[in-house]
Amino acid sequence: MEKIYNDSINEELFSEVLENGLEVYYLPKKGFESKYAILGVNFGSNDLEFISIEDGSRVRVNEGIAHFLEHKMFEQPDGKNAFDKFSKLGASANAFTSFNMTAYLFSATENFYESLEHLISYVQTPYYTDENVEKEKGIIAQEIKMYEDDPEWNVYFNCLKAMYSKHHTNIDIAGSVESIYKITPDELYKCYNTFYNPANMKLFVVGDLDFEKIIKVVKKSNNVEALFSKDIKRFMDEEPQEINKKIIEQEFTVSLPMFYFGYKDSSKIVSPDESLFREVVTDILFDIIFSESAQLHENLYNSGLIIGTINGGYTSNLDYSYAVVTGTSKDPYRVKKIIDEYIDDLRKNGIDEIEFDLNKRKKIGGFLKSFDSIPFIANNFLRYKFKGINFLDYLDVLNRVQKSDVEKRLNEFFIEEQSVISIVKQKKDGK
Numbered sequence: 001m002e003k004i005y006n007d008s009i010n011e012e013l014f015s016e017v018l019e020n021g022l023e024v025y026y027l028p029k030k031g032f033e034s035k036y037a038i039l040g041v042n043f044g045s046n047d048l049e050f051i052s053i054e055d056g057s058r059v060r061v062n063e064g065i066a067h068f069l070e071h072k073m074f075e076q077p078d079g080k081n082a083f084d085k086f087s088k089l090g091a092s093a094n095a096f097t098s099f100n101m102t103a104y105l106f107s108a109t110e111n112f113y114e115s116l117e118h119l120i121s122y123v124q125t126p127y128y129t130d131e132n133v134e135k136e137k138g139i140i141a142q143e144i145k146m147y148e149d150d151p152e153w154n155v156y157f158n159c160l161k162a163m164y165s166k167h168h169t170n171i172d173i174a175g176s177v178e179s180i181y182k183i184t185p186d187e188l189y190k191c192y193n194t195f196y197n198p199a200n201m202k203l204f205v206v207g208d209l210d211f212e213k214i215i216k217v218v219k220k221s222n223n224v225e226a227l228f229s230k231d232i233k234r235f236m237d238e239e240p241q242e243i244n245k246k247i248i249e250q251e252f253t254v255s256l257p258m259f260y261f262g263y264k265d266s267s268k269i270v271s272p273d274e275s276l277f278r279e280v281v282t283d284i285l286f287d288i289i290f291s292e293s294a295q296l297h298e299n300l301y302n303s304g305l306i307i308g309t310i311n312g313g314y315t316s317n318l319d320y321s322y323a324v325v326t327g328t329s330k331d332p333y334r335v336k337k338i339i340d341e342y343i344d345d346l347r348k349n350g351i352d353e354i355e356f357d358l359n360k361r362k363k364i365g366g367f368l369k370s371f372d373s374i375p376f377i378a379n380n381f382l383r384y385k386f387k388g389i390n391f392l393d394y395l396d397v398l399n400r401v402q403k404s405d406v407e408k409r410l411n412e413f414f415i416e417e418q419s420v421i422s423i424v425k426q427k428k429d430g431k
Contacts, residue, residue, distance in 0.1 A: 001211070006392045008399070009371060013392060014211045021199025021230055024218055025385075026211045027377060035112045035207030036374040038105040039123055040382040042202075042232075043195035045175075046099045046168040049235040053194045058235070061191060062182045064140070064175015067097040069188055071136055073104065075127055082122040091115040099169050100317065101386055107375070112209065113217050120203075120221035126192045128185035141177045151252035155424040158248040159260035159324060162420035165244035166237040167320050198222065199230040204382050206374045239320065241266035243420050251427045256307060259332035260422040261339065263414050265321035272318070272388035279316035280363075280397050281409045282323065286314050287359045288351060288406070289343060289414070290325060296342045305335050318387060323414070332423050340416045347410055356403040367395055 005012045014026040045067060049060045073095070074082040086093040091108035093115075104123050108115050147153045157172060164170040174180070205214055243264050270278065289296060290310050300306045312325040329335045370376045377391075384391040 001215075004392075006396075008395045009368065009392060011371065011392060016215055018198065018219065018222065020222065021197070022218070022222060023202045023385075024215060025202065025204045025381065026209065026214055027204075027206045027381070028208065028211075029206055029374065030208050032206075032208050032374065033109050034107055034374055035109070035205070035209060036105070036107045036378050037112075037116050037119060037203065037205045038103050038378045038382055039119055039203050040201060040386065041102040041196055042100075042200045042386045043102050043191070044098050044100040045171065045173040046236070047195065047234055048168055048171075050194060051233040052190055053197065053232065054190060059190060059194075061187055062175065063171050063179040064144075064173070065180075065183055065187065065191055066102055067174045068136065068140060068180055068183055069191055070095050070097045070102050070104075071140060072128055072133070072188065073123060073126065075132055076122060076125060077127045082118070085118050085122075086115060089115045089118070093119075097173055098383075099173065101383060103379070103382065105375075105378070112207070113213060116205070116214065117217050117221045120218055123196070124222070126189065126196070128188045130185060133183065133185050133188065137181055137183070140174060140180050144172070144174050144177050144180070147172070147174065151250075151254050151258060151424040154250055154252070155258050155260050155422050156324075156326075158250060158424075159262040159420060159422035160322075162245045162248045162422055163243055163262045163264040163322055164239060164320070167239040168236065169320055170244070194232060200232060202382055202385055204378045204385075206378050236319065243418060245420065247421045247423075249423045249425060252424045254424055254426055256328050256330060257332050257423055257425040258328050259326065259335065259424075260312075261325040261336055262420040262422065263323040263325075264418045264420070265316075265323070265413060266418060267321070267412070269318055275316060275318055275387065276384075276389050276393065276397050277400075277405075278409070279314065279321075280394065281401055281405050282314045282316070282413065284356070284359050284363055284401060285406050285409050285413070286312070286323060287362065288355055289339075289346065291359070294355075296339065299342075300335060300338060305329055305331060305338070332421065336419075336421055340419070343410075343414050343416075351403055351407050351410065353403060356406060360398070360401060364395065364398055367398065 001014060001016045003012060003014050011027060016024050043066055047066060048063060052059050076082060083093055086106055089111040091106045093106040095104045104119060106115050106119060161170045292309050297310055307328040310325055310327045314323045315321060381391040
């Protein structure tokens with residue numbers, strides 16, 4: 001067992017790596033009634049080509065399979081659904097699939113250790129048959145069609161497609177109706193056995209609990225016979241630095257045009273520590289430019305060019321990163337022009353020291369406040385840990401950032417030539 005104390009945020013973290021490679025983390029929250037556990041798998045929708053640890057073969061799987069597998073994990077061999085037992089225990093359970101991770105989680109105020117045992121157990125009990133896989137295809141196909149009719153989802157994914165030509169982040173997490181109907185039980189088992197191996201998974205627990213008892217429960221429920229490997233070989237076509245397409249427009253039944261402006265980050269792949277520093281610097285820069293209190297937002301709002309607020313943020317990964325700016329406007333192209341002119345002026349004139357200090361302090365305050373949210377701590381810790389980053393270091397990195405770091409970043413990012421425009425506009429017939 002290892003114990004780390006972070007005096008910057010006054011939090012301690014316990015961890016232990018089990019013999020089969022499963023990493024277990026526990027962050028105590030004394031006096032908190034709610035407890036939370038999340039079991040993450042380093043496997044997301046981007047992972048479509050890899051070396052199988054079953055037989056060493058190179059495999060290319062169908063798009064949407066990580067999301068499909070997540071759906072199927074809740075169905076058990078005895079015909080029961082894993083959610084049912086959580087309900088009986090008084091726990092609230094859920095799961096999600098992202099581009100880079102699949103996660104299974106629950107929160108509880110009672111029967112926590114029994115719920116934890118159930119979580120570990122059912123995620124290690126895959127059950128795929130021709131019949132239940134075929135049944136799931138229809139369910140997921142309906143989900144995909146629902147998103148296809150959602151203008152907000154389309155304007156976002158069109159933005160990713162405009163930025164990326166090769167990287168799998170331009171593919172819908174759920175796949176397509178065509179791709180999911182090609183999925184077979186054998187394919188699901190191949191993915192499960194490769195990625196759902198203990199050394200490719202991490203468990204994070206938060207609450208007022210006993211770490212030794214957590215470890216005891218995990219060891220009792222853990223499948224010691226599972227295949228495991230720390231080094232899964234994955235393949236991804238090399239993504240060009242250039243954007244894929246400047247503009248994508250789509251018509252929907254909307255009252256006003258919706259826009260996503262994407263800024264592709266083509267910086268070279270860096271170490272996890274450098275990646276975190278770049279992310280923190282870019283987060284501050286994003287707020288300086290786009291926050292509701294910034295001059296740009298005031299100019300756009302007062303001129304009637306935007307309805308409501310501008311939203312968005314920076315997404316950082318070791319192999320792909322980008323920023324998006326989203327909102328509603330009668331004239332998105334005019335908004336984009338004003339944004340790019342504003343950024344150019346900021347480069348010429350430099351960042352105001354007061355603006356930098358204000359946004360840095362807001363970032364620090366927001367981070368500290370977020371530690372009152374158990375799900376925020378757990379989900380982010382796991383997400384960063386899969387990138388080789390300790391999320392508890394975020395504040396230390398944030399405190400190191402200087403105005404010169406942000407100005408340097410401004411000169412290499414938010415470049416107009418690396419930006420794309422995605423718009424959902426009104427149908428011409430008005431319907």
